[in-house]
Amino acid sequence: DAGVIQSPRHEVTEMGQEVTLRCKPISGHNSLFWYRQTMMRGLELLIYFNNNVPIDDSGMPEDRFSAKMPNASFSTLKIQPSEPRDSAVYFCASSSRTGEGSPLHFGNGTRLTVT
């Protein structure tokens, strides 16, 4: 079991550029979550998918953020255009089912810096 795989590990980009973060959940998991972590706000849930369908995207900060899950083994989080305040660590996590009884498994995150 390779765990949740995120890429890239680090991303440095200039304001206004498009950023795409990628996630491969653990095989067999049907729930996928995108979180953002900053010193000021801690861990914030951005969006989660169940069986590839977005269930709750109320945490997505603005229309500049979008997420897709075209199949059970891949998801992307896109920011277009990026801004300095988007700088944070973005985590992807997966679980075998939503709700009770299923621990969340996190990837190592993508550290995004927007200059």
Place this chain on the structure above:
Amino acid sequence: KQEVTQIPAALSVPEGENLVLNCSFTDSAIYNLQWFRQDPGKGLTSLLLIQSSQREQTSGRLNASLDKSSGRSTLYIAASQPGDSATYLCAVIGSSYKLIFGSGTRLLVRP
């Protein structure tokens, strides 16, 4: 709206000491509570998961308790070691299926 609070924000103890980390939540209608560990520059590792119907869970030197009625959980670490140094986060999941995190307790175990 569910809010999760962790106290203390930081803790420094000598090696070998037993310690307790605290977590409180405002809405007792939860499905489960999870404790995670985060090392610098890393993702989160799930330590223990307590179902809403359970009172505690144990794994090695770790013991987590849950009191839903009072909205509290504790993580007890026995015989602490320098390798236990990390940030510990608790999180609850409720009917919205959102895992809501506390801000964490940063633990340092001194050799």
